[in-house]
Amino acid sequence: xxxxxxxxxxxxxxxxxxxxxxxxxxxxxxxxxxxxxxxxxxxxxxxxxxxxxxxxxxxxxxxxxxxxxxxxxxxxxxxxxxxxxxxxxxxxxxxxxxxxxxxxxxxxxxxxxxxxxxxxxxxxxxxxxxxxxxxxxxxxxxxxxxxxxxxxxxxxxxxxxxxxxxxxxxxxxxxxxxxxxxxxxxxxxxxxxxxxxxxxxxxxxxxxxxxxxxxxxxxxxxxxxxxxxxxxxxxxxxxxxxxxxxxxxxxxxxxxxxxxxxxxxxxxxxxxxxxxxxxxxxxxxxxxxxxxxxxxxxxxxxxxxxxxxxxxxxxxxxxxxxxxxxxxxxxxxx
Ligand code: ADP
Numbered sequence: 001x002x003x004x005x006x007x008x009x010x011x012x013x014x015x016x017x018x019x020x021x022x023x024x025x026x027x028x029x030x031x032x033x034x035x036x037x038x039x040x041x042x043x044x045x046x047x048x049x050x051x052x053x054x055x056x057x058x059x060x061x062x063x064x065x066x067x068x069x070x071x072x073x074x075x076x077x078x079x080x081x082x083x084x085x086x087x088x089x090x091x092x093x094x095x096x097x098x099x100x101x102x103x104x105x106x107x108x109x110x111x112x113x114x115x116x117x118x119x120x121x122x123x124x125x126x127x128x129x130x131x132x133x134x135x136x137x138x139x140x141x142x143x144x145x146x147x148x149x150x151x152x153x154x155x156x157x158x159x160x161x162x163x164x165x166x167x168x169x170x171x172x173x174x175x176x177x178x179x180x181x182x183x184x185x186x187x188x189x190x191x192x193x194x195x196x197x198x199x200x201x202x203x204x205x206x207x208x209x210x211x212x213x214x215x216x217x218x219x220x221x222x223x224x225x226x227x228x229x230x231x232x233x234x235x236x237x238x239x240x241x242x243x244x245x246x247x248x249x250x251x252x253x254x255x256x257x258x259x260x261x262x263x264x265x266x267x268x269x270x271x272x273x274x275x276x277x278x279x280x281x282x283x284x285x286x287x288x289x290x291x292x293x294x295x296x297x298x299x300x301x302x303x304x305x306x307x308x309x310x311x312x313x314x315x316x317x318x319x320x321x322x323x324x325x326x327x328x329x330x331x332x333x334x
Contacts, residue, residue, distance in 0.1 A: 002296075003225065003250050004218055004258045006060040012221060019192050019220055020066045022073060027063065028191065028216070029184035033175035037067070040173050041074045050103050050150040051075055052172025053126055055111075057160040061217030062177040064156040065107065071154055072105040079105040084113035093118045094133050094146070097125050102149040111155035112162040119167060126153055126170040179214030179303075182206065188216045189223055193238070198227050203240035211247050213256040213300060225250055255304065255323060260288070262324070264297045265306060268316045269326050276313030 001009065008016060021027040024034055024041075037054070044051040054071060056064040065081070072079035078101065087093050093114075100106060108114070114122070125131050129150055132143040153171075157163060160174060168174070180188070186202070186209040193200040200223075208226060212219035223238075229246030230238050244254075251259045267285040268275055283293045298314075301307040306320040321328050 002258055002260070003221060003252055004213055004256060004300075006215060006217065008061070008217060011224075012217060015196075015220070015224070016217070019195055020069060021191075022070070024070055024074065026191075027067065027070060028187045029180050030063065030175075030177055033067075033177060036173065037071070037175060041071065045075065050077075051152045053153040053155070053170060055155045055157070055160060055163075055168065055171035055174040056177060057157050057174065058177025059158060059179065059215065061215040062179070063216060064177060065109065067175070067177075068105060068107040068154040068156070071152065075103065075105065075152070077103040077105050077152070079107060081107045081109070083109040084111050087114050087118045089115065090117040090121045090134075093121050093125075094131050097121075097131055097148055097151075098133075098146055100149060100151045103151065104149075105152045105154055107154045107156070109156045110158075111167075112157045112159075119164070122153075123166060123170060180216060181214075182209045185209035185212050185214070185216065185219045188219050192220050192223055193227075196223070196227065198223070198230075198238065199236060200238040201240070204238035204243045207240045207243035208238075208247070210254060211252050211256045218256075222247060222250075222252065256300070257304075257306075257323075260286075260292070260297050261301060263288075264293055265301060265316065265320055265324060268307065268314060269320060269324060269328070274321065274328055275315035276310060277315075278313045282314055 024038055027034060041051055051071065056067060058064060069079055080096065080100065082096060096106070121131055125148055129148040131146050131148060133146050134141055134143055136142060155171065160168060160176070186205045189205040189208050190200065193205070208219060208222050212222055226238055226243050226246040229249065230236050230242050234242050253262065263286050264282065267282060268277065271285050279294055280290055283290045286293060298307060298309070302309065305317055306323060308315050308317060
């Protein structure tokens with residue numbers, strides 16, 4: 001339940017439907033993916049064909065689900081949404097595939113977490129629009145081939161490299177989603193504020209954008225918290241000061257670090273002189289589990305160039321000293 005978590009919580013899910021861009025024109029940023037996808041979809045429409053299978057890779061909250069819905073909308077097709085972990089058995093996948101209508105978009109989130117048998121069934125479905133349904137068990141089992149209507153699979157994964165090559169190769173198009181630049185997130189915030197009927201200035205939107213870790217989902221979440229603050233503590237209008245004050249209260253700092261991130265960094269600097277220090281020692285110093293430090297805090301710190309993982313242990317970069325306003329042993333800040 002961190003404010004800067006990348007996964008959607010219940011409240012996110014409730015509002016995200018209302019905030020989702022409905023077509024490619026409304027979708028902010030990701031120029032390359034947008035342009036390429038636009039061509040793929042236009043070409044398919046011109047041929048009167050079902051669009052090629054699309055693989056979207058990128059961190060959570062960058063807009064993969066949104067893009068899959070846009071693909072369906074642009075193709076005038078219905079969409080079915082499911083995820084790798086939800087498909088336990090190949091039979092679950094067969095049931096979904098056999099109920100698709102012609103041209104339907106099947107969005108498969110976390111496709112890298114599908115079971116092996118389901119994955120193999122998917123190969124054939126993607127390539128030949130056919131599945132073999134196994135009926136019976138043991139020596140008496142028979143495979144009954146089942147024709148499928150042509151459909152478009154949109155697979156989403158955090159990293160395309162996690163997918164086995166045979167699966168990756170069956171996608172006609174792969175889009176790599178990047179973290180958003182602050183100016184792009186500022187546009188996302190403005191757009192969401194308009195939809196939520198919140199008054200916000202450019203500077204206020206920039207302040208929220210700067211703390212959103214390159215992720216639209218986080219930007220939308222911070223916007224809602226700042227809106228609450230503006231309504232309770234001010235006249236409801238979000239200025240730079242209001243946004244900064246609100247997010248200070250929620251302990252999301254100017255660079256988007258939260259309390260846990262800062263605790264890790266502070267321990268590394270103050271207790272271990274900036275490292276190198278082993279992960280376990282660092283975790284004990286912070287009073288957290290190893291996994292929490294490694295999987296929850298570190299990825300963003302590494303991405304921000306504040307912390308480095310080396311064979312000798314974790315070390316702080318000069319930017320870390322600077323960010324926390326501390327001076328290292330050599331007497332130089334930053
Ligand atoms: P993912 O599937 O990658 O986890 P989502 O598609 O669910 O991410 O996006 C999370 C939230 O961020 C949605 O509410 C959506 O409105 C917003 N969002 C994502 N990308 C964009 C974008 N490019 N422009 C505007 N809003 C976006």
